[in-house]
Amino acid sequence: MDCQSHICVNNLNxxxxxEHILKNISLKIPDKKITAIIGPSGCGKTTLLKSFNRLIDSxxxxxxxxxxxxxxxxxxxxxxxxxxxxxxMGLLLQNPYPLPMSIYDNVAYGPRIHGIKNKKKLDEIVEHxxxxxxxxxxxxxxxxxxxxxxxVGQQQRLCLARGLxxxxxxxxxxxxxxxxxPISSKVIEEKFQELSDNYTIIIVTHILRQAKxxxxxxxxxxxxxxxxxxxxEEIFENPKEEMTKAYIQxxxx
Amino acid sequence: MKFRFLKDKFFKHLMFMCIVFSISIVFLxxxxxxxxxxxxxxxxxxxxxxLSGTWHPLRGEFGFAPFIVGTLWVTVVAxxxxxxxxxxxxxxxxxxxxxxxxxxxxxxxxxxxxxxxVVYGIWGxxxxxxxxxxxxxxxxxxxxxxxxxxxxxxxxxxxxxxxIIQICVEVFQSVPKELREASLALGATKWQxxxxxxxxxxxxxxxxxIVLGFSRAFGETMxxxxxxxxxPKIPKSIFDCAYPLPALIANNYGEMLSVPLYDSxxxxxxxxxxxxxxxxxxxxxxxxIRVERSTx
Amino acid sequence: xxxxxIEEKIFLFLMRISAILIVLSLILILxxxxxxxxxxxxLAMITQTPKGGYYLGKEGGILNAIxxxxxxxxxxxxxxMLISLPVVIYLNIYAKKNSKLSEFIRFSFDVLWGIPSIVxxxxxxxxxxxxxxxASLLAGIIVVALLIxxxxxxxxxxxxxxxxxxLIETSYALGATKLExxxxVVIKxxxxxxxxxxxxxxxxxxxxxxxxxxxAGFSDYIPNSLLKPAATLPLAIFFQLLTPIPEVQERAYAxxxxxxxxxxxxxxxxxxxxxxxxxxxxx
Numbered sequence: 008m009d010c011q012s013h014i015c016v017n018n019l020n021x022x023x024x025x026e027h028i029l030k031n032i033s034l035k036i037p038d039k040k041i042t043a044i045i046g047p048s049g050c051g052k053t054t055l056l057k058s059f060n061r062l063i064d065s066x067x068x069x070x071x072x073x074x075x076x077x078x079x080x081x082x083x084x085x086x087x088x089x090x091x092x093x094x095x096m097g098l099l100l101q102n103p104y105p106l107p108m109s110i111y112d113n114v115a116y117g118p119r120i121h122g123i124k125n126k127k128k129l130d131e132i133v134e135h136x137x138x139x140x141x142x143x144x145x146x147x148x149x150x151x152x153x154x155x156x157x158x159v160g161q162q163q164r165l166c167l168a169r170g171l172x173x174x175x176x177x178x179x180x181x182x183x184x185x186x187x188x189p190i191s192s193k194v195i196e197e198k199f200q201e202l203s204d205n206y207t208i209i210i211v212t213h214i215l216r217q218a219k220x221x222x223x224x225x226x227x228x229x230x231x232x233x234x235x236x237x238x239x240e241e242i243f244e245n246p247k248e249e250m251t252k253a254y255i256q257x258x259x260x
Numbered sequence: 261m262k263f264r265f266l267k268d269k270f271f272k273h274l275m276f277m278c279i280v281f282s283i284s285i286v287f288l289x290x291x292x293x294x295x296x297x298x299x300x301x302x303x304x305x306x307x308x309x310x311l312s313g314t315w316h317p318l319r320g321e322f323g324f325a326p327f328i329v330g331t332l333w334v335t336v337v338a339x340x341x342x343x344x345x346x347x348x349x350x351x352x353x354x355x356x357x358x359x360x361x362x363x364x365x366x367x368x369x370x371x372x373x374x375x376x377x378v379v380y381g382i383w384g385x386x387x388x389x390x391x392x393x394x395x396x397x398x399x400x401x402x403x404x405x406x407x408x409x410x411x412x413x414x415x416x417x418x419x420x421x422x423x424i425i426q427i428c429v430e431v432f433q434s435v436p437k438e439l440r441e442a443s444l445a446l447g448a449t450k451w452q453x454x455x456x457x458x459x460x461x462x463x464x465x466x467x468x469x470i471v472l473g474f475s476r477a478f479g480e481t482m483x484x485x486x487x488x489x490x491x492p493k494i495p496k497s498i499f500d501c502a503y504p505l506p507a508l509i510a511n512n513y514g515e516m517l518s519v520p521l522y523d524s525x526x527x528x529x530x531x532x533x534x535x536x537x538x539x540x541x542x543x544x545x546x547x548x549i550r551v552e553r554s555t556x
Numbered sequence: 557x558x559x560x561x562i563e564e565k566i567f568l569f570l571m572r573i574s575a576i577l578i579v580l581s582l583i584l585i586l587x588x589x590x591x592x593x594x595x596x597x598x599l600a601m602i603t604q605t606p607k608g609g610y611y612l613g614k615e616g617g618i619l620n621a622i623x624x625x626x627x628x629x630x631x632x633x634x635x636x637m638l639i640s641l642p643v644v645i646y647l648n649i650y651a652k653k654n655s656k657l658s659e660f661i662r663f664s665f666d667v668l669w670g671i672p673s674i675v676x677x678x679x680x681x682x683x684x685x686x687x688x689x690x691a692s693l694l695a696g697i698i699v700v701a702l703l704i705x706x707x708x709x710x711x712x713x714x715x716x717x718x719x720x721x722x723l724i725e726t727s728y729a730l731g732a733t734k735l736e737x738x739x740x741v742v743i744k745x746x747x748x749x750x751x752x753x754x755x756x757x758x759x760x761x762x763x764x765x766x767x768x769x770x771x772a773g774f775s776d777y778i779p780n781s782l783l784k785p786a787a788t789l790p791l792a793i794f795f796q797l798l799t800p801i802p803e804v805q806e807r808a809y810a811x812x813x814x815x816x817x818x819x820x821x822x823x824x825x826x827x828x829x830x831x832x833x834x835x836x837x838x839x
Binding site: 264265267268271272274275276278279281282283285286288289292293295296344345346348349351352353356357365367368369370371372374375376377378379380381382383385386387418421425449450451452472475476478479480481482486506509510513526527530533534537538540541542545546549 | 579592642645664666673733769790822
Binding site: 057060062065067090091093094096097098100102104106107108116117120121166169170173179 | 359436437438439440441442443444445446447448449452456457460461
């Protein structure tokens, strides 16, 4: 199967021990668009997302079959270098997890890991990405303060800046606004829309309205199976499957 | 019917009394040992007791300096051995080791925590002392009987392995998985993630584990007594004999009532030991409580 | 391979080495005790009390110390249980969850746990002087009970904290008082854990030497009264090792083997109990 898009999944199966979490998933994620993965909780949304950068590797007793092509490279291949896959993808988790260090060091963490030592260059990177996430004005006078002192909303934007600073091509978000206040959520959503001009964005969400507001492309999962995928209009206005219709109308959750 | 509630009330108060009693032990100890050490504190000056290096109970000279210095030496040697080994092992157990390995190793370490100190002492006499006498000391060009600070340090270091490893593993497990994921997602290797994020987050907990290990080593008596040589002189090298405080107390309880002020001096030694260990423990426990809170 | 991979490899190597070193040193301890102790072990050691001249290499055994240690640790465990069970029930049933008070109580017990046994011994000695008591089995029992009190309390406490709140609430909902809930539900539910905690404390009681040095004394006879002095295994080992006579030193190794065997049996039994009985419990 040839693949034009960044991420292309063929027959993906994920097991945790005896549990079959993802069943035969095949899909394509369009470039430079926002893709939303929706579905009731426990349907495997987060597992799918964490398969993309192989974070599921660190869970006990996990077994993965099938293939995930990122830029035509099967990242599930055992010989692949995971760190360079992960570098291509920024990740935002449900709750912001600032690393236990200063605001500056949080943003500089990725670039430093990938070998940038030059102080001036790091300064530029930090400033650039803090500006891009509207955080610069709020924190420029206390870059050396611990990141844990920021508000939750600020922390999540810092995590976004930290993710962007390794220059990914893809941004993964695991319900990135669910722990935030409405105003911070709005800022993050607006950021995603701006960023979608240059990045491929994939978010997991259980808030249907958020998916409607943001997504260009929607993937609907139910109990580990891919029920339907399509553009946002198709899925929300004109779903083909009964199950999708029922979920969108709130009959199943 | 009423009786049930009366019983409930009665036992509630009884139980609370048990708690008050248990906690009061610390204060009773401080008070009891203080009263007993008052005579020597009143008759001797501070510098005679703590700075003087001469220990001649029969002549009424009670200089604690050799014992305090000896305790510190042995404990420090023990920690130098234990800290790197335990830290690396704890990281291995909580981050790298396969479940099959941890399932076997953890009960094994628990088992070791239960082995009595006399047994460690016997092992020291049988294995560590010949090792130092025949191999390690000649290597440094020193003649040694084997008994001394190094032997005490090695035995003590091994004795504190379980406690430091257990606490460190617990601390590493309390570091949220998401923190690791955040770092891994940026393309960090596992080791970079541990070095830059996990260890930093776990630092207070690691410190607490070290302090608790230190204070355990500090107060350990029998095993040390059997291998350090027990010479009341200020030691100059790790091959010298030492005479730690706990060994002093244990070795002389028999004759202490027959020499004036001797019992008071030994009780003062216990009081010093108690105070230092209390300070270490309170500090370490406060840190651990904060660590636990910050992860909830 | 890039530099950071090499660094990871080096550290992983160091970690494996450390783990192996630690495991090896511990295996070495057990091995030494078995290798040195087993050959000198004979039936007389565990069936006879010391005869005249035992410490000069004549006949006899250390039954006095084995029985003394079992009496002492057994008595101390029972006494300590009488205090720690109420403490733990209060903490988990009566006190408010995560209140300042319960946090302070747990903190205090943890601190008590850290006090060295020689200090407990010295403290016991001051008490004995105060009441004008002589070294005896009873004094030993009291001091060892205090020594293992924090260990037992905190171990049982950790088990009781795991009891699901729903289970306790169900009992309340049926009209049971807190005391009835404690004895009919919580203790039943945590019984394997309580037994494990008791065994751990018993092991500590048998193995500790520094606290009984002052308080229990030593005797060549099996104690027949609480007010008589009693020998203990760790001290028997210690005294036999101090003699210059090789045969007696050999007996010290054999005694160390006996002590280690008792401790290992206790901890293996407690492990089996935890594994076997925790299966029928409501999680």
